[in-house]
Amino acid sequence: MTEQSTFRKAAFFTLGCKLNFAETSTLARCMEERGIMRAAPGESPDICVVNTCSVTQMADKKARHLVRNLHSRWPKAAIVVTGCYAQLKPEEAAGLPGVDIVLGAAEKGRFAEFLDKWLADRTPLSQAQPTAQLREFAPSCERGDRTRWWLKVQDGCDYFCSYCTIPYARGRSRSPMIADLVEQAGKAAGEGAKEIVLTGVNVGDFGNAHGESFFDLVRALDKVEGIERFRISSIEPNLLEPDLIRWVARESRAFMPHFHLPLQSGSDAVLKMMRRRYDTALFASRVELIRQEIPDAFIGVDVIAGARGETPQEWDKSLRFIESLDVTRLHVFPYSERPGTLALTLPDPVSPADRHSRAARLGQVSERKFAAFLKARRGEERPVLWEGRASRGMMHGLTDNYVRVEAPFRADLINTVERVRIGDPDPTMTDTLTLLEP
Numbered sequence: 001m002t003e004q005s006t007f008r009k010a011a012f013f014t015l016g017c018k019l020n021f022a023e024t025s026t027l028a029r030c031m032e033e034r035g036i037m038r039a040a041p042g043e044s045p046d047i048c049v050v051n052t053c054s055v056t057q058m059a060d061k062k063a064r065h066l067v068r069n070l071h072s073r074w075p076k077a078a079i080v081v082t083g084c085y086a087q088l089k090p091e092e093a094a095g096l097p098g099v100d101i102v103l104g105a106a107e108k109g110r111f112a113e114f115l116d117k118w119l120a121d122r123t124p125l126s127q128a129q130p131t132a133q134l135r136e137f138a139p140s141c142e143r144g145d146r147t148r149w150w151l152k153v154q155d156g157c158d159y160f161c162s163y164c165t166i167p168y169a170r171g172r173s174r175s176p177m178i179a180d181l182v183e184q185a186g187k188a189a190g191e192g193a194k195e196i197v198l199t200g201v202n203v204g205d206f207g208n209a210h211g212e213s214f215f216d217l218v219r220a221l222d223k224v225e226g227i228e229r230f231r232i233s234s235i236e237p238n239l240l241e242p243d244l245i246r247w248v249a250r251e252s253r254a255f256m257p258h259f260h261l262p263l264q265s266g267s268d269a270v271l272k273m274m275r276r277r278y279d280t281a282l283f284a285s286r287v288e289l290i291r292q293e294i295p296d297a298f299i300g301v302d303v304i305a306g307a308r309g310e311t312p313q314e315w316d317k318s319l320r321f322i323e324s325l326d327v328t329r330l331h332v333f334p335y336s337e338r339p340g341t342l343a344l345t346l347p348d349p350v351s352p353a354d355r356h357s358r359a360a361r362l363g364q365v366s367e368r369k370f371a372a373f374l375k376a377r378r379g380e381e382r383p384v385l386w387e388g389r390a391s392r393g394m395m396h397g398l399t400d401n402y403v404r405v406e407a408p409f410r411a412d413l414i415n416t417v418e419r420v421r422i423g424d425p426d427p428t429m430t431d432t433l434t435l436l437e438p
């Protein structure tokens with residue numbers, strides 16, 4: 001028996017963004033190539049891989065908490081910590097109980113090499129290349145947990161918004177060539193992929209350094225045979241070109257009527273302090289154009305509640321602006337102070353209690369908007385990609401415009417697109433689920 005064969009099962013834990021989820025799948029595939037398979041539910045893993053986030057202080061806390069929990073649950077398992085927390089605080093991560101390997105952002109992209117080294121000698125490893133030197137793009141195109149695939153089209157960010165640590169954890173913006181991504185999407189189609197989500201830190205910045213554009217990319221991907229659906233995970237409003245919106249509405253074969261835009265604040269003064277690259281007028285014009293071109297599109301919006309500088313007057317302006325937007329749903333985050341960010345030098349900090357009460361208020365606005373969006377869908381016929389079994393003998397899937405629906409389970413329909421009529425919200429489930437009419 002080789003040393004390596006003592007490691008048979010691995011469990012994977014992902015915190016944070018969709019990009020991290022895509023990368024975790026790549027790490028899992030790398031393990032599988034070495035005969036280390038995913039532990040089934042209830043099985044004890046020999047290795048736990050924790051792909052961390054560091055976008056808020058809470059994210060760091062969650063990473064530490066998760067590692068401690070894993071170690072107390074499976075004290076004999078080796079623990080690998082990677083991702084943004086490992087990049088920003090490698091020593092702290094290495095000091096957590098049970099941790100054998102710490103890999104920063106560049107090292108995550110060379111996971112196979114580090115894993116082989118560790119499997120050969122079992123010497124604890126902690127390596128995180130300085131962020132300023134992060135230049136390489138580590139490709140990733142993987143099946144998510146269900147039928148959707150995630151294609152990483154970009155990494156890093158050059159924007160340096162005043163509250164954000166991501167450029168310090170993931171480095172400068174970089175992306176591969178369109179031809180590489182078209183090839184990866186074609187390969188995924190060959191493996192049965194029907195839907196691909198384009199992920200990245202700042203996807204709209206794709207190709208900036210090598211003379212290609214995000215719009216060129218989506219037009220090229222739209223031609224990939226076998227992929228029936230593409231989604232854009234999130235795009236900065238200033239990078240969502242009006243022509244791209246019109247193209248999705250009028251010409252695209254496979255890009256879905258689904259947009260996700262980070263707004264962060266509805267106050268121009270706060271946006272300026274955040275160093276965002278748009279104002280509320282630009283944001284509103286993008287939303288209006290989407291609505292004009294695709295009235296039933298899903299429009300998700302990120303908002304940070306209680307950022308520094310959000311005085312009661314600016315909060316009031318922000319709330320009124322957000323209420324006025326014809327969007328579908330908000331993703332609300334209470335502001336989190338991040339050491340080392342410029343935001344800490346800004347005036348007018350908001351108390352944690354006010355950050356949370358503002359977040360709760362925005363949560364109510366979101367619920368109202370989302371309920372109205374779901375209600376308007378009733379009776380519509382829409383294409384659904386069936387994903388898998390839900391509870392109570394049902395299967396679930398997503399419409400083109402991102403409404404989660406369910407129907408009685410049929411194995412032959414999984415990973416196929418079917419046109420269905422939308423019914424009422426299911427009162428026993430969360431508001432993301434809608435029952436189909438029989």
Ligand code: SF4
Pocket residue numbers: 157158159160161164165166167201202236
């Ligand atoms: S655009 Fe701003 S918030 Fe988004 S990753 Fe870049 S620096 Fe962070």
